[in-house]
Amino acid sequence: MKKTLVIGASTNPNRYSNIAIKRLRGREIKTVALGLRKGKVLDVAIDNEKLPYKKVDTITLYLNPKRQEEYYNYIISLQPKRVIFNPGTENYEFVKLLKENNIESEIACTLVLLSTNQY
16 A cells, blocks of 8 residues: 555544544555654654655645645655645645645545545
8 A cells, every 4th residue: 555644643532633544554554644742643653853754645634724834845855646635724825836846635534535435
C-alpha cells in the first residue's frame, strides 16, 4: 500500500486525526504522522519535526488554514500525489499552490473515503 502522512496528528483518541491513523492502519496503509507533540498511535510514531519522508502518496491535513501556511513549502517538497483537505481545513490558496506544483488536492473526509472504499 502507498504511504500516507497525517499532518496535525494527535494522541487524543477523540481527535479525527487520531481516528484516521487507526483506520489507515486498520486497512494496512503505511502511515507516518506529524503533530505538535511526539507520541504514538498504535504502531505509528508522531513526529514533531518536518522530516523528509520518502515516497509519500497522500497527505491528509488536520490543520486549520492559518496553521497550514508554515507547511506549504514542506508539503510541496515531499511531492505527494495528493493532499486531502478534511472538513475545516479547506484552503483555496493552498489548493492553487498545489495545482501549480502538479499535486492533486481533494476536499473530502479521509474517514468517509476509507469507509466507502474510495481512499
